[in-house]
Amino acid sequence: MQNLEKIRCDACPVMCYIAPGQTGACDRYGNDNGRIVRSDPVTILSRTLEQGGRLVPFAGPAWDGEILRPADAFVTGIGAGTTYPDYKPAPFIVSSEIDGADMVTVVTEAIFSYCGVKVKIDTDRFLGPEGATVRAEGEAIGHVTTAEYGSQMLSLGGVHHLTGGSKPEGRVTCAAMLALCNGEAVALTIDAGSAVTVQAGHAPVVDGVRERRMRVGCGSATIGMFAAGWRGLVDEVVVVDDHITGVVSEHQAGKVLGWEETGIKIKGSKSTPGRYFRVSEPGLGWGGTRLTDPLDILGPWNPKKGARPGLTLLMVSTTGEEYAYYVLNEALEPIRHDLPAALQATVRLIDENCEPSLCTVLFLGGAGGSLRAGVTRNPVRLTRSVQAHETRLTSGGAPCYIWPGGGITFMVDVTRLPPGAFGYVPTPALVAPLEFTLPRAAYVALGGHEGAIQSLEQIVAKGGEYATAGRLDRWPGAQE
């Protein structure tokens, strides 16, 4: 089927729109029947490299004559190209020696028409009901799934949105997943829920507000964690929280420690002792409430239950970002004082225990189909070798989690791939790098393309079928 759509070429910053049969401004990247024919340099990663970005032209000298190939150079699938759907060896089948063992890495780029993206959004905010449709540019690209441990989970893409819906739905789904996988920010809306901007490795922006940190726990959990540390330093602690506000003198944790009554009165719905719901409305104030003055949630102090002049009170949010210290005066009114040094450490401890709020994007793909024929003549043996952990699967050098069960279904944290590692074809489908690394003997035994194995030296000297150069980069996250 002829694809008549223009493709946006992402080979360089010009980002030309290229119609079928045309080339971009460079005259080198073309739209060949719906597919960008690209000749990007293949990415080679090294942990020992001090500076990345060096280009290694294949079959030619370097411009400044420096040594180009660190000992630990690893050829990735990024820019390798693909032989799909042809039954021929993968673009690069690289021999190397790892810890004295002869290894082979089969390097390719794979086209994923059925792939998806799992997004974890660190926020306690309600983003939308379970099962609600998630949209980009108004098109349905996935849905809200379960909320787990202070994070909201989205499931995006997959075969039904990519190829099962309307043409715009597939195109927008592909574009949104590509942007997410390449670490770009994507604006999403959730039916009957929030607008959220998601970017891998960055804080989510929910309805225009950037999340900063995850709370250490709810107000009650915070009391439970830190009650012992407050004992002896202060007479009362209130942890202000939009979910559950905790009061140490009434809380089970306080009782265990023998905390005395203080005659405090919290305006809100009492749940169990020392735990209060709905002290305020959700907002941008203290502990995710609307409060700018935490005293607004306190009623009159009761002297019959322990309130007395000189009684000390710490009010703190679940992130430790907001805090205030009070002493009751003769009229039993809390008067604000500077936080004593001993209590400052307890507030810092809450702060220190909060995780930064992030979005995590996992790409989920399946290395099935005819792709495996580029690795071996007997594809199922590759599947079994991967399942048996004999073959190590990486994507752009990043480790992959292999799902148990049938096939080679894997997930990879997109922030562990070099920037721009993902591409697309307007099928629509994503293009992602894959590398299969296994002992040479095992590779030969599973029917691998033994005759196509080359050393990196040979590749640099002769070049590959598609890639004409290698780009030497630092392994993302490599130790300084």
Added chain:
Amino acid sequence: MSGAQVSLLPDGRRLHLNHGPMDLIIEAYGTPQAVHLAYARAAARFEGLLEALVAELPDLRSPEALPLRGPVAQAMAQAVAPFRPDFITPMAAVAGAVADAVMAAVAGAGITRAYVNNGGDIALHLTPGQNLTAAIVAKAGWQAGRPDSVTIRYADRVRGIATSGWRGRSFSLGIADAVTVLARTAAMADAAATMIANAVDLPGHQGITRCPADQIKADSDLGARAVTVAVARLAPGDVGRALDAGLAAANTFRGRGLIEGAALFLQGELRTVGAMPLAAVPPLTPETCLG
């Protein structure tokens, strides 16, 4: 997305810079250390250059005189401004302006002469007593023989050479096989070559096949304007008429001080304007060559 790429050509002398549509060959002459430093400066200047242009791309593709921020973008705008109100966009000078910008980085201590060849649009650097000879391939396809050459001396005002024509990488509204222009900067030469090549034309002639530019490249700054895609063998009188139309434009531009010289080629015929020190050169390497 790939970034700027820097490599030495296999001859070990010339520096090759590539980023997207920009493809520059640089050769500097001087002590090995001076050349190495010049190449490092060129590579540093090249970094981010394309991104800066892309940031203003919509305005650079506009025929309106819009305010521009980047130094290269401003050089492009300055080079094309004298040709309005005729249709022209700053993109007509992009290759030359990029060559000029990189040349400004290459020129420096210990460099006696240098050229930056950006896909045929060339910036030159000469110190007293030095000259550079450029071979220009400007014959029609069926007549390709020995190329001509031009020699630029220090005393000449020329520091830019550019070529335009419908057979080249950029589109042309005219039918010239090639128009090579000598000017004070590569950006000025680039813009003028585009305009002179556009003027070499036979409007309405049956032997000329034209096509909307955006049907060949969707993003073209020429939009739906008809660009030349094929020219049949023309009668000798028609060749002369087309060339004379271009010659008139070239003479006007020279009179206004926009160019120093020009050579117009169409189907084996040649017209020159001003200082165009053409000479036949011995058979050379297949690519355009300087030195």
